[in-house]
Amino acid sequence: MSDRVDWNDLRERRMAEPGVAEACEATRIAFELGQEVRHLREHNGWSQSQLAHAAGMTQSAVARFEAGGTVPTLAVLERLARALDRKLDVRFSPRPEAA
DSSP: OOOOOOHHHHHHHHHTSTTHHHHHHHHHHHHHHHHHHHHHHHHTTOOHHHHHHHHTOOHHHHHHHHTTOSOOOHHHHHHHHHHTTOOOOOOOOOOOOOO
């Protein structure tokens, strides 16, 4: 007799725990923001060090941000946007309908 749990069961149980879904969503947002900043930086032909200098940050802070390792403040997002010659646009959008 086995008491093994498959991945889907474990994930479902963990996602039902208080705060887990919100933490997962924050991680997703941080990752997507980091990917967008990396895309813009590479489009400009800049290194992480060059972006860090333009934004008044350290290279390691830019690296962590691009990897989705930090949830940024609005002030950090604004500094990155200015450095990348972009306007920061924060908005609320309707949730997509459940399938």
